[in-house]
Amino acid sequence: MLFSINRKPTKTIQVGHVKVGGDHPITVQSMTNTKTQDIEATVSQIRSLESAGCEIIRVAVPDMEAAQAISKIKKQIQIPLIADIHFDYKLAIASAEHGADALRINPGNIGNMTSVQKVVQAARQYQLAIRIGVNSGSVESDLLQKYGSPTAQAMVESAFRHIQLMHSLDFENFKLSIKASDVQRTLDAYRLLSEQTNAPLHVGVTEAGTLISGTVKSALGIGMLLAEGIGDTIRVSLTRDPLEEIRVAYEILRALNIRRRGPEIISCPTCGRTEIPLFEIVDTVEKRLQHVTKDIKVAIMGCIVNGPGEAKEADIGIAGGNGTGILFKKGKVVKKFPQEQLVHALIDEIEKD
Secondary structure: OOOOOOOOOOOOEEEOOEEEOOOOOOEEEEEOOOOOOOHHHHHHHHHHHHHHOOOEEEEEOOOHHHHHHHHHHHOOOOOOEEEEOOOOHHHHHHHHHOOOOEEEEOOOOOOOHHHHHHHHHHHHHOOOEEEEEEEHHHOOHHHHHHHOOOOHHHHHHHHHHHHHHHHHOOOOOEEEEEEOOOHHHHHHHHHHHHHHOOOOEEEOOOOOOOHHHHHHHHHHHHHHHHHOOOOOEEEOOOOOOHHHHHHHHHHHHHHOOOOOOOEEEEEOOOOOOOOOOHHHHHHHHHHHOOOOOOOEEEEEEOOOOOHHHHOOOOOEEEEEEOOEEEEEEOOEEEEEEEHHHHHHHHHHHHHHO
């Protein structure tokens, strides 16, 4: 595990068995998109996310049936579970009673002071963490009037209202998120917030969008903040299968040399020398290596001429052309194969090592 950034010091909180903040690893989160009431489907998705490297999972709790389902879900998964609550404080209490490891609330929409107190009491009783989630769409009306729109300053002021509320209730086991759907406002808000609190920060760009646009926005927003030492846990938000969120999250961490999990695939963009179906080969290898957790750099190159030379830093790789391919390690050719055997030879060699 590598840490190449100077992280801003934050306090440590406990989310189930996972420590968040301080000098603990930056954790990767996601959220299910199944109906939480559908226990079988939710457990199946969480298990898939666990295998992909998800370390904390969040589920929507829109009603009491969903809250009650948490106890059965928890018995079948390994990672901490956060209950995502809006509007009804009773759902937060029920989630705590049924085994949630943490609660995600926006104190601004959870009810009056009495309601918030009851949620905090439940969190204290069951030793749960709370994530205070402030989004650009949840800023209070008086702050919108003061700032004219949900600016970064408005979001931070909203967050500090909630922080002060937690302090007034003598509750410190909380983390914060302060997300917007655009990168610049997200950056501005987290930077301002980070200057004024030592609470752990959950970082992400909310409603980032589709696979391509969402990945770009998340890589910029999350990546820039992490590079500045801001962030203790992350969630990539995509309109996609949550498994893609985990993959993108680890690629962000890998690109910053913070954490490395699973194979890193490097491949050429193709050119006029390419004589093999490189796009198809890369997709096939990527899918077949999804279960591999070891840190290994895999090169897939479009021609024999430049393949090993351009990818000499890779641990292992293949290159092909004119019906023949090569398997190479650290830039040196190991063996030649018929082109159709390249992928099989590569996978076999990786799984054998």
